[in-house]
Amino acid sequence: GESFDPRSSLYLYGNGDGPTSTATIDFAAATGTEYADEVENVSFRINDIDWGSGNHTDVVTVNAFDA
Structure with a gap:
């Protein structure tokens, strides 16, 4: 596959029964930029x-929502 930036990662770890890790990734435009709160070509x-x-x-559950 394609290479990924080695400094771009998310490490989830758990130890035991039940839900142990949750992560939320939110893509939002920086204040003052010309772009709206949208992204494309995310992998x-x-x-x-x-x-x-x-x-x-x-x-693992991944939920993606259209802006």
């Missing part, structure tokens, strides 16, 4: 989703 790479014994099951 995500999700690595290391696990399904294991006991309580070690990762569940």
